[in-house]
Amino acid sequence: xNKEDIDRALxxxxxxxxxRNKGIEKLCLVGIQSGGxxxxxxxxxxxxxxxxxxxxxxxxxxxxxRDDLNIRKDxxxxxxxxxxxxxxxxxxxxxxxxxxxxxxxxAAMDALMDLGRPAxxxxxxxxDRGHRELPIKADCVGKNIPTALSENIEVQLKEEGMEDKVVxxxxxx
Amino acid sequence: MLNKKDLLGIKELSVxxxxxxxxxxxxxxxxxxxxxxxxxxxxxxxxxxxxxEPSTRTRTSFELxxxxxxxxxxxxxxxxSSVVKGESLIDxxxxxxxxxxxxxxxxxxSSGVPHLLAKKLKASVINAGDxxxxxxxxxxxxxxxxxxxxxNIEGLKIxxxxxxxxxxxxxxxxxxxxKLGANVRLIGPPTLIxxxxxxxxxxIFHNMxxxxxxxxxxxxxxxxxxxxxxxxxxxxxxxxxNWGLSLERLSLAKDDAIVMHPGPMNRGIEIxxxxxxxxxxxxxxxxTNGIAVRMAVMYLLAGVKR
Amino acid sequence: xNVLIKNGHIIDPSLRIDGIGDxxxxxxxxxxxxxxxxxxxxxxxxxxxxxxxxKIPYPxxxxxxxxxxxxxxxxxxxxxxxxxxxxxxxxxxxxEPGFEHKETIKSGTMAAIKSGFTTVCCMPNTFPVNDQASVxxxxxxxxxxxxxxxxYPVGAITKGQRxxxxxxxGTMRNEGCIAFSDDGRPVMNSLIMRRALEYSKAFDVPIIxxxxxxxxxxxxxxxxxxxxxxxxxxxxxxEAEQIMIFRDILLAELTGGKLHIAHVSTEGSVKxxxxxxxxxINVTAETCPHYFSLTEExxxxxxxxxxxxxxxRTKRDIEAIKEGLKDGTIDIIVTDHAPHHMDEKLRxxxxxxxxxxxxxxxxxxxxxxxxxxxxxxxxxxxxMTLNPAIILNIPKGTxxxxxxxxxxxxxxxxxxxxxxxxxxxxxxxxxxxxxxxKGCPVLTICKGKIYxx
Ligand SMILES: [Zn+2]
Numbered sequence: 001x002n003k004e005d006i007d008r009a010l011x012x013x014x015x016x017x018x019x020r021n022k023g024i025e026k027l028c029l030v031g032i033q034s035g036g037x038x039x040x041x042x043x044x045x046x047x048x049x050x051x052x053x054x055x056x057x058x059x060x061x062x063x064x065x066r067d068d069l070n071i072r073k074d075x076x077x078x079x080x081x082x083x084x085x086x087x088x089x090x091x092x093x094x095x096x097x098x099x100x101x102x103x104x105x106x107a108a109m110d111a112l113m114d115l116g117r118p119a120x121x122x123x124x125x126x127x128d129r130g131h132r133e134l135p136i137k138a139d140c141v142g143k144n145i146p147t148a149l150s151e152n153i154e155v156q157l158k159e160e161g162m163e164d165k166v167v168x169x170x171x172x173x
Numbered sequence: 174m175l176n177k178k179d180l181l182g183i184k185e186l187s188v189x190x191x192x193x194x195x196x197x198x199x200x201x202x203x204x205x206x207x208x209x210x211x212x213x214x215x216x217x218x219x220x221x222x223x224x225x226e227p228s229t230r231t232r233t234s235f236e237l238x239x240x241x242x243x244x245x246x247x248x249x250x251x252x253x254s255s256v257v258k259g260e261s262l263i264d265x266x267x268x269x270x271x272x273x274x275x276x277x278x279x280x281x282x283s284s285g286v287p288h289l290l291a292k293k294l295k296a297s298v299i300n301a302g303d304x305x306x307x308x309x310x311x312x313x314x315x316x317x318x319x320x321x322x323x324x325n326i327e328g329l330k331i332x333x334x335x336x337x338x339x340x341x342x343x344x345x346x347x348x349x350x351x352k353l354g355a356n357v358r359l360i361g362p363p364t365l366i367x368x369x370x371x372x373x374x375x376x377i378f379h380n381m382x383x384x385x386x387x388x389x390x391x392x393x394x395x396x397x398x399x400x401x402x403x404x405x406x407x408x409x410x411x412x413x414x415n416w417g418l419s420l421e422r423l424s425l426a427k428d429d430a431i432v433m434h435p436g437p438m439n440r441g442i443e444i445x446x447x448x449x450x451x452x453x454x455x456x457x458x459x460x461t462n463g464i465a466v467r468m469a470v471m472y473l474l475a476g477v478k479r
Numbered sequence: 480x481n482v483l484i485k486n487g488h489i490i491d492p493s494l495r496i497d498g499i500g501d502x503x504x505x506x507x508x509x510x511x512x513x514x515x516x517x518x519x520x521x522x523x524x525x526x527x528x529x530x531x532x533x534k535i536p537y538p539x540x541x542x543x544x545x546x547x548x549x550x551x552x553x554x555x556x557x558x559x560x561x562x563x564x565x566x567x568x569x570x571x572x573x574x575e576p577g578f579e580h581k582e583t584i585k586s587g588t589m590a591a592i593k594s595g596f597t598t599v600c601c602m603p604n605t606f607p608v609n610d611q612a613s614v615x616x617x618x619x620x621x622x623x624x625x626x627x628x629x630x631y632p633v634g635a636i637t638k639g640q641r642x643x644x645x646x647x648x649g650t651m652r653n654e655g656c657i658a659f660s661d662d663g664r665p666v667m668n669s670l671i672m673r674r675a676l677e678y679s680k681a682f683d684v685p686i687i688x689x690x691x692x693x694x695x696x697x698x699x700x701x702x703x704x705x706x707x708x709x710x711x712x713x714x715x716x717x718e719a720e721q722i723m724i725f726r727d728i729l730l731a732e733l734t735g736g737k738l739h740i741a742h743v744s745t746e747g748s749v750k751x752x753x754x755x756x757x758x759x760i761n762v763t764a765e766t767c768p769h770y771f772s773l774t775e776e777x778x779x780x781x782x783x784x785x786x787x788x789x790x791x792r793t794k795r796d797i798e799a800i801k802e803g804l805k806d807g808t809i810d811i812i813v814t815d816h817a818p819h820h821m822d823e824k825l826r827x828x829x830x831x832x833x834x835x836x837x838x839x840x841x842x843x844x845x846x847x848x849x850x851x852x853x854x855x856x857x858x859x860x861x862x863m864t865l866n867p868a869i870i871l872n873i874p875k876g877t878x879x880x881x882x883x884x885x886x887x888x889x890x891x892x893x894x895x896x897x898x899x900x901x902x903x904x905x906x907x908x909x910x911x912x913x914x915x916x917k918g919c920p921v922l923t924i925c926k927g928k929i930y931x932x
Binding site for chain 2: 704705707708709710711712713780781822825826827828829830
Binding site: 065078079116 | 209
């Protein structure tokens with residue numbers, strides 16, 4: 001996917017979010033650190049264009065909720081969780097760049113639950129690469145990209161000093 | 174990366190490692206400010222508080238830190254343990270490990286005990302204060318508090334006042350604050366400051382008024398009453414007259430200077446109540462931050478692949 | 480059995496011998512020395528016997544393997560090896576009676592023999608303290624029954640080493656004590672020390688002083704300085720040693736007694752002793768290999784095996800001690816062999832006992848002084864043979880005809896790695912673990928009995 005593909009996908013997701021929820025009343029976006037946060041902000045500005053209203057955006061770090069602390073090779077970097085609004089009774093759209101095993105989303109849902117009692121949690125992702133290990137399904141998907149487990153998929157964004165791009169590469173064993 | 178099994182002292186940490194701990198602690202500070210103050214990060218782990226020296230404060234702080242990481246905690250303190258029966262230190266530690274401890278948090282009156290145990294145990298050893306050597310988590314929480322209040326530590330003028338010789342808090346703070354780029358000065362009677370400390374890059378003042386001029390941060394140390402019989406100073410009254418923190422002396426520091434104390438305080442000796450309870454005091458923030466910092470330490474040590 | 484040591488490089492300062500030659504031993508006594516040439520050719524090391532594990536030393540049965548009666552002549556080819564009088568270590572702790580879990584007279588003397596020492600003087604801080612003739616008698620009897628080398632006991636200066644009342648120095652002297660010391664502790668009371676130096680003159684025995692002002696060193700465990708400050712360990716300043724050395728020198732001058740300063744560790748101490756000797760005061764001094772081989776840095780990481788009293792000092796002190804050895808201010812090298820049980824060392828640094836198991840690294844560490852050009856080989860040999868013999872007034876440390884056949888044969892080129900688990904001593908407490916050292920005894924003869932490995 002190139003820059004334009006990403007932008008088109010996000011525009012479509014923005015419309016889908018507004019349609020699904022019949023507006024943006026009591027709705028907010030929460031991006032998962034770090035890629036999801038940038039995408040959530042982009043979605044928010046697109047929704048602003050559609051609805052002419054601001055939608056609250058938060059960021060969520062899931063490091064403390066992960067289940068792989070013992071098996072990861074590198075130490076997780078802990079980023080800030082900033083959800084500067086009450087989540088209770090809000091409908092929350094979780095935003096992430098790539099949906100893979102579903103474990104990050106499970107961790108993110110636990111983290112959100114600890115912040116309050118949301119009315120509903122939905123999931124929007126730019127890429128769904130398959131290989132789910134948990135019963136989790138995205139509500140809005142930018143693009144399905146079937147991959148092999150030996151492949152690595154990376155969403156590069158201009159917010160992180162790169163050109164918008166989705167790269168798939170083989171990882172050497 | 175904190176690529177270590179144990180936290181033995183600040184001496185053994187790099188600047189990067191200190192900053193990583195402080196940054197991670199910021200995340201935990203958010204957590205403990207919420208309604209649900211607990212995360213599942215270290216679910217199923219076990220921590221043992223192995224305290225050979227009584228300390229309600231530090232032990233409680235570690236206990237709370239562990240619990241908020243969803244780690245089980247056992248308190249193994251001297252009066253209830255077999256140490257009184259003459260069991261050797263190593264045997265006690267091995268017993269604790271056999272109980273299934275992932276973390277052994279140790280406080281001991283002899284310097285170097287955590288280092289000795291770290292070599293013998295597979296569990297992560299966390300130094301909660303050893304003799305007159307170090308108290309690394311106290312220094313980390315102090316650095317965290319200073320950073321929180323002042324934004325940055327580099328270039329700050331920081332005074333550590335009191336019994337440097339016998340204070341593990343002072344030692345750990347000296348190492349960490351120097352590493353983080355502060356200008357550190359030690360203030361106290363010559364009997365309580367090892368003169369060799371200048372080689373570490375600190376300034377030494379024996380006159381409180383001179384030493385306090387323009388400082389940004391004051392770390393007041395607890396004066397131990399036993400010291401007066403040993404000839405370190407003639408009386409606590411004389412100590413207070415010369416090195417106690419009064420409002421008048423505090424006015425010599427910068428207008429926005431903050432005052433810290435590791436507790437428990439001797440009010441009226443090293444610090445007057447007006448300051449301890451006043452607007453410049455961050456003493457209670459230190460207590461809160463202690464939990465976040467200790468959570469960060471445990472979390473990071475657990476994340477090291479071994 | 481008779482022994483002929485052939486073609487060795489013989490050094491005996493007592494006879495002013497330094498050359499290639501042969502030694503003939505008959506009936507446990509030196510019979511004859513023949514010197515071929517004065518200038519020795521470069522030594523040829525014997526091929527190293529690799530992989531061969533250390534044998535517990537036992538009296539060799541000699542050449543006649545078939546029957547080994549005491550009649551044959553065994554010839555030892557010492558080509559390329561150094562042949563010196565059996566070494567004397569006048570400051571060791573054999574721990575028996577009372578602390579047999581740390582060391583026994585048997586295990587300690589076995590370690591001594593393996594390390595090239597044929598004579599050792601054991602300090603009186605046993606339990607009970609060697610402060611009366613009955614204990615002295617016990618030690619001497621035990622050593623003659625089980626010991627591998629000659630043991631001379633050092634008696635306590637004061638009863639119970641408490642520093643309060645003089646012990647029966649004369650009676651113990653008659654029983655076999657050759658010197659007196661409260662080692663492990665100083666005699667804090669200046670009057671008692673004065674009396675000891677005065678009284679001992681009647682028996683012509685040296686007073687060995689462990690110099691430490693206990694009020695100044697109180698609770699100290701390592702050298703005072705930046706290392707003690709940053710490790711959080713209580714320091715012992717140089718002055719704790721020097722104040723006592725100065726006091727004892729003044730008392731030696733006052734009384735004319737024979738003063739020997741134990742384990743010199745500081746630059747200031749070397750200076751004080753040098754000045755005293757210049758003034759003609761009757762004082763001698765010793766140091767140990769660790770005081771010229773290690774600095775206080777060795778305790779970093781809280782290694783209790785480097786905890787020793789007096790403590791390891793600084794580079795400056797090492798230099799001063801080497802200078803003191805070079806100019807003769809320090810007369811002899813001793814081990815201060817202080818074995819401890821592993822469990823005693825494996826504990827809190829503050830609580831662990833002081834001391835280094837010193838026998839099995841002593842000679843190799845001392846040979847480094849020759850390598851570095853600080854001492855000539857003959858000076859080193861003198862420091863470990865003739866000098867202690869003179870101070871203690873004993874017929875040892877010499878290859879003189881008709882004296883006990885005590886001979887140490889050294890391969891100065893043989894390299895080995897220090898592995899405490901292979902120590903013969905029960906004390907595995909060495910700060911030199913893993914060090915690569917060069918030069919060690921390969922054969923020791925004590926009163927004509929051969930021990931080799
Ligand atoms: Zn001694």
